[in-house]
Amino acid sequence: MGLEDLQHNFLTGQLEDLVRWARRASVWPASFGLACCAIEMMSAGAADFDLARFGMEVFRNSPRQADLMIVAGRVSQKMAPVLRQVYDQMMEPKWVISMGVCASSGGMFNNYAIVQGVDQIVPVDVYAPGCPPSPETLMHAILTLHEQIRTGEILQRRQSGEPTHLDAHQNLWTPEVPVAVRVGTPK
Amino acid sequence: MDARSTRGGKGGNTEVISLSPLAPPGVVTSDALACDVACFPTRDQYFALVESFKNDGFELCSDVCGVDYLEHMDRPLPEGVVGTRFEVVTNLLSLSKKQRVRIRVQAGDEEPEVASLFALYPGSEALERETFDMFGILFSGHPDLTRILMPEEWEGHPLRKDYGTGRVPVQFKEAPGPR
Amino acid sequence: MTEPTVRTAERVDLLTAETSEGAQELRRRRDTQTDELGRELGAVLRVNGLNIDPNSIDYERRDDETMIINMGPSHPSTHGVLRLMLELDGEFVLRTKPVIGYLHTGMEKTGEDLSYVQGGTNVTRMDYLSPVINELSYSMAVETLLGIEVPERAVWIRMMMSELNRMSSHLVWMATNGMDLGSTSMMIYGLRERELILAFFEKTAGLRMNLNYVRPGGVAADLPDGWQDDVQVICDTIYERTFEYDQLLTGQPIFRQRMIGVAPITAEEALALSVTGPLLRSTGVAWDLRRTMPYLAYDQVEFDVIVGTYGDNFDRYAIRLNEIRESIRIVRQCIDMMPRGDYRSQDPKVTPPPRARIGESMEALIHHFKLFTEGFHVPVGEVYSAVESPRGEIGCYIVSDGGPKPYRIHVRGPSFVNLQAVSLLMRGGSMSDTITVISTIDPVMGEVDR
Numbered sequence: 132m133g134l135e136d137l138q139h140n141f142l143t144g145q146l147e148d149l150v151r152w153a154r155r156a157s158v159w160p161a162s163f164g165l166a167c168c169a170i171e172m173m174s175a176g177a178a179d180f181d182l183a184r185f186g187m188e189v190f191r192n193s194p195r196q197a198d199l200m201i202v203a204g205r206v207s208q209k210m211a212p213v214l215r216q217v218y219d220q221m222m223e224p225k226w227v228i229s230m231g232v233c234a235s236s237g238g239m240f241n242n243y244a245i246v247q248g249v250d251q252i253v254p255v256d257v258y259a260p261g262c263p264p265s266p267e268t269l270m271h272a273i274l275t276l277h278e279q280i281r282t283g284e285i286l287q288r289r290q291s292g293e294p295t296h297l298d299a300h301q302n303l304w305t306p307e308v309p310v311a312v313r314v315g316t317p318k
Numbered sequence: 319m320d321a322r323s324t325r326g327g328k329g330g331n332t333e334v335i336s337l338s339p340l341a342p343p344g345v346v347t348s349d350a351l352a353c354d355v356a357c358f359p360t361r362d363q364y365f366a367l368v369e370s371f372k373n374d375g376f377e378l379c380s381d382v383c384g385v386d387y388l389e390h391m392d393r394p395l396p397e398g399v400v401g402t403r404f405e406v407v408t409n410l411l412s413l414s415k416k417q418r419v420r421i422r423v424q425a426g427d428e429e430p431e432v433a434s435l436f437a438l439y440p441g442s443e444a445l446e447r448e449t450f451d452m453f454g455i456l457f458s459g460h461p462d463l464t465r466i467l468m469p470e471e472w473e474g475h476p477l478r479k480d481y482g483t484g485r486v487p488v489q490f491k492e493a494p495g496p497r
Numbered sequence: 498m499t500e501p502t503v504r505t506a507e508r509v510d511l512l513t514a515e516t517s518e519g520a521q522e523l524r525r526r527r528d529t530q531t532d533e534l535g536r537e538l539g540a541v542l543r544v545n546g547l548n549i550d551p552n553s554i555d556y557e558r559r560d561d562e563t564m565i566i567n568m569g570p571s572h573p574s575t576h577g578v579l580r581l582m583l584e585l586d587g588e589f590v591l592r593t594k595p596v597i598g599y600l601h602t603g604m605e606k607t608g609e610d611l612s613y614v615q616g617g618t619n620v621t622r623m624d625y626l627s628p629v630i631n632e633l634s635y636s637m638a639v640e641t642l643l644g645i646e647v648p649e650r651a652v653w654i655r656m657m658m659s660e661l662n663r664m665s666s667h668l669v670w671m672a673t674n675g676m677d678l679g680s681t682s683m684m685i686y687g688l689r690e691r692e693l694i695l696a697f698f699e700k701t702a703g704l705r706m707n708l709n710y711v712r713p714g715g716v717a718a719d720l721p722d723g724w725q726d727d728v729q730v731i732c733d734t735i736y737e738r739t740f741e742y743d744q745l746l747t748g749q750p751i752f753r754q755r756m757i758g759v760a761p762i763t764a765e766e767a768l769a770l771s772v773t774g775p776l777l778r779s780t781g782v783a784w785d786l787r788r789t790m791p792y793l794a795y796d797q798v799e800f801d802v803i804v805g806t807y808g809d810n811f812d813r814y815a816i817r818l819n820e821i822r823e824s825i826r827i828v829r830q831c832i833d834m835m836p837r838g839d840y841r842s843q844d845p846k847v848t849p850p851p852r853a854r855i856g857e858s859m860e861a862l863i864h865h866f867k868l869f870t871e872g873f874h875v876p877v878g879e880v881y882s883a884v885e886s887p888r889g890e891i892g893c894y895i896v897s898d899g900g901p902k903p904y905r906i907h908v909r910g911p912s913f914v915n916l917q918a919v920s921l922l923m924r925g926g927s928m929s930d931t932i933t934v935i936s937t938i939d940p941v942m943g944e945v946d947r
Contacts, residue, residue, distance in 0.1 A: 441771025
């Protein structure tokens with residue numbers, strides 16, 4: 132049957148749903164593999180645990196073209212400004228998955244050289260534990276992110292203006308975004 | 319020099335080899351684990367000793383590292399060797415003779431400094447930079463003695479014993495004490 | 498909605514776009530001294546008695562004729578967070594300087610806080626592509642200090658797992674090398690084969706990567722039932738597939754043009770730069786610690802040491818591909834010759850008593866308790882123990898003060914030392930060759946920076 136046989140040739144829905152579907156169906160990660168977790172991230176993109184079925188097999192090398200930064204590995208003090216710089220160059224809307232325990236909290240390296248949790252530098256949306264998290268764990272984290280995008284919860288949380296991970300009433304440092312970079316939803 | 323082969327890491331050791339006649343006189347040697355001889359030159363004898371080994375067929379400088387003996391000053395040393403706080407340990411490897419040599423030079427207490435091996439082994443450049451970065455031991459004659467692992471503005475030398483680990487206290491509900 | 502925040506002056510240094518490392522960077526020509534330029538132009542040559550003629554250094558070249566560009570630390574074609582500063586004249590590289598330290602984890606400092614059993618978890622994350630071999634060098638160093646013997650079966654299990662790890666590391670190398678040269682299918686093939694090996698690791702040790710399997714005294718657990726069939730399948734499959742890689746890459750003209758004759762290194766230069774591993778073997782020097790200074794049971798199995806001729810990229814590729822086949826050969830012999838016995842030493846110094854005895858005997862209980870809370874004490878001494886990792890000689894230098902934790906632990910990472918060859922290999926090559934050079938040196942930044 133051809134198109135002319137369709138009884139109803141209108142689809143209606145909310146524009147937000149359509150936008151969210153588009154956003155979650157083709158999240159392009161920025162390649163930010165640092166250490167052991169990067170190898171598991173590569174494995175997740177390879178044949179056995181295919182990320183291409185989520186539209187994510189293209190790891191964009193330029194952060195300007197990427198939506199998602201998967202911080203895979205331990206972030207050292209020397210690397211922290213670089214991380215922030217790459218994050219700043221990404222265009223809104225952007226998300227961060229902190230992969231592995233070293234990125235989430237410093238992991239087993241509680242010492243002078245490792246930033247104790249990448250959420251001290253960038254706002255993180257999903258934390259994936261493991262050392263390293265197996266590709267299934269990473270995919271679970273990615274699907275959790277997709278679910279949050281689908282319901283729109285993630286953008287609402289940011290819209291409320293409260294920092295998602297630190298108490299605004301204490302005088303702790305929150306990552307600041309210059310006005311010119313923000314496109315779309317204000318943080 | 320005798321040509322004896324080392325065995326790998328199985329423990330025990332073959333007899334100690336003797337130094338070449340080109341080595342500076344008065345260098346204390348002893349046997350040590352997993353190498354053919356361990357030498358304990360003073361700072362002045364160090365470069366000449368390594369040069370004698372190089373001319374004797376030790377083509378590769380395996381490793382240069384530092385140790386801070388602040389909390390273990392009573393370490394066992396052979397007679398005639400005065401231990402200082404900092405020590406530089408160099409491991410040399412001879413491919414032709416299949417031998418390993420360990421050279422432990424006492425670098426000093428307050429301002430540790432030894433000669434750089436760059437003129438003999440360019441491959442020691444990065445290893446010596448790392449030892450400088452982590453311990454603050456200066457290598458005279460090194461072409462580019464700057465920090466290599468830590469950021470440029472970092473203050474302090476992290477692997478020294480009086481430099482803390484930098485642990486951030488982590489709050490767990492019921493765990494007592496550290497770790 | 499809160500007020501939009503603006504970068505404050507005192508926070509600019511935290512959020513600054515500057516990621517320069519000052520004196521660690523490559524300096525402009527006018528800021529460099531003659532000595533430095535001579536060193537960059539080939540310091541190794543001075544070692545062999547050849548002097549650089551000062552007139553041959555072109556330090557009159559003006560600054561605007563050359564360009565210093567920065568590659569990394571976040572870059573698709575570098576193996577990890579390696580930052581390279583290149584001085585280019587058009588498309589050709591004049592000087593290079595690698596800036597490392599972006600993955601420095603303070604593992605040597607952390608190692609001083611961990612007991613000897615926990616130390617394996619630390620060391621295994623240095624060279625994360627060959628974790629078993631890191632643990633092996635560490636465990637062998639501790640066992641030398643302790644003076645204990647490891648049972649036969651544990652030795653053969655360690656050897657088999659090391660060779661499987663070597664295969665998986667070389668497969669990752671084939672995958673990333675293929676990807677760097679543009680062949681994305683090679684990336685998929687290499688990682689697909691590696692999954693077979695990782696599935697076996699997971700079955701044996703519980704983890705795919707960073708398995709804390711080789712420990713001082715033996716291995717953590719015995720091989721699972723039916724392991725011969727699993728390993729046989731791995732060997733047969735991967736052996737067949739190496740011929741597919743030959744078809745895909747070895748004869749392919751574009752691959753050959755990019756790799757043959759590119760970045761050659763001579764044996765003298767390699768030895769002067771303390772290079773080991775496939776990079777040294779590609780120059781013709783047949784130095785493989787498994788053959789020349791055998792450890793474990795390598796003197797009881799037959800395998801060949803693969804050696805190159807020209808020292809160029811293609812030789813290094815061929816060496817690694819054939820080392821996969823040699824490792825398969827060793828693993829097949831391990832399957833046939835695996836002895837029965839204990840998988841860990843029964844020496845009471847390192848092994849807790851069997852659990853059934855804990856209920857009966859007070860001494861057994863105390864012994865068990867002390868081993869798991871404090872750890873075993875290692876006699877005073879120091880040792881440097883080296884094994885052959887897929888990248889070269891990995892050595893572990895441990896100083897013990899008689900306590901349950903190492904006083905100083907230092908790991909000689911092969912990639913750290915091999916990276917010194919980068920500036921020599923890239924000289925005179927084009928920009929596109931820089932990618933292949935880094936790829937064939939095969940640095941793993943975890944062990945470079947530790």
